[in-house]
Amino acid sequence: MSDIRRTDAVLLLVAVVWGSSYLSAQTATSALPVLVVLFARYALSALACLGLVAAGPGPRRWTRDELRLGLPLGLTQAAVLVVETYGVAHTSAANAGLIISLTIVLTPLLDRRRGGPPPVFFAAAGMCVVAVGLLMSGHGFHAPRLGDVLMLGAAVIRAGHVALVGRLTVGRAVRPLHLTTVQMIVGTALSLPVAVHDMPDLARAGTAIWLQLVYLALFCSVFAFLAQTWAVQRTSASRASLLLGTEPVWAFAVGIALGGERLTALTALGAALMVFGTYWGQAIERAHRTAATPPETGLPAPDKDIRCRTTTPTSV
Numbered sequence: 001m002s003d004i005r006r007t008d009a010v011l012l013l014v015a016v017v018w019g020s021s022y023l024s025a026q027t028a029t030s031a032l033p034v035l036v037v038l039f040a041r042y043a044l045s046a047l048a049c050l051g052l053v054a055a056g057p058g059p060r061r062w063t064r065d066e067l068r069l070g071l072p073l074g075l076t077q078a079a080v081l082v083v084e085t086y087g088v089a090h091t092s093a094a095n096a097g098l099i100i101s102l103t104i105v106l107t108p109l110l111d112r113r114r115g116g117p118p119p120v121f122f123a124a125a126g127m128c129v130v131a132v133g134l135l136m137s138g139h140g141f142h143a144p145r146l147g148d149v150l151m152l153g154a155a156v157i158r159a160g161h162v163a164l165v166g167r168l169t170v171g172r173a174v175r176p177l178h179l180t181t182v183q184m185i186v187g188t189a190l191s192l193p194v195a196v197h198d199m200p201d202l203a204r205a206g207t208a209i210w211l212q213l214v215y216l217a218l219f220c221s222v223f224a225f226l227a228q229t230w231a232v233q234r235t236s237a238s239r240a241s242l243l244l245g246t247e248p249v250w251a252f253a254v255g256i257a258l259g260g261e262r263l264t265a266l267t268a269l270g271a272a273l274m275v276f277g278t279y280w281g282q283a284i285e286r287a288h289r290t291a292a293t294p295p296e297t298g299l300p301a302p303d304k305d306i307r308c309r310t311t312t313p314t315s316v
Helices: 001-027 034-055 065-091 093-100 104-110 118-138 144-168 178-205 205-233 237-244 247-258 265-292
Strands: none
Touching: 001 034, 001 065, 001 093, 001 205, 001 237, 001 247, 034 178, 034 205, 065 093, 065 178, 093 118, 093 144, 093 247, 093 265, 104 144, 104 237, 104 265, 118 205, 118 237, 118 247, 118 265, 178 205, 178 265, 205 237, 237 265, 247 265
8 A cells, every 4th residue: 555545544544433423422421511521531541642652662751842832732622622522512413523524625724834725626625515515404404503603613723723733843853642642631631620520420420421431532532643643744734634524424424323313315415525525625635735845945755744743633
């Protein structure tokens, strides 16, 4: 498998995991307060990351860049997760996955280090927006609910976060695991004071809820964050967002298989358009990025770019 395909496959796997996260988060927030769910997710993730750092090869000390960048990126990451988790608690898991996919339109507008993508890129992104509309229409249109508005806000914050990560970490000696660990610790520290009042609810949670929390922490956070970090080091924020834009398709697949969602002709068409638009946009962005790399800079070939860039989740 080529480096390009391997990178794309990892990003697609992250999209699958995050697509399943909406149903897990909705299940957890139906039994526990949102901030308690966030604290448990962050704390379990931080413990897992610290264990990986301790057991891994190489120096265990954090560099100045990892600590200095981990704080602001931990704050923006926490903002994404707070708004997303409140959003999914007040709307359907399917709508949450659909609305957050609008990040694919917003991210290229903010990730303009090479002047932004060409106009045809937005045709592909527009196809994804049409796909979102078809997916939503398959279950009937309705006035925006609080959860829908929150998910739209989360899409805006997520796009800003992805662009900020790319800007701050480019060219820096940042190890993905160490940076992710700092962000998990920041999230734990932020959520603990506001969640401590409801901690008895967490202690009384049943096995099924704890399994959802562990899945959100270990798979949807630690694994997905590290896998996405590794992949985005080898691509761009815009291209990563397009691949991660297949997330709502996987959210629907999980909803149909486990959550009782109903597949209609319009939702099937929307899913197909989402996948096509994602790969079309990916090809446009890759060609643009290749052409935009100045030959005199000595930068490596675009798809083998190993400058330290990372991004963090997107999904709950």
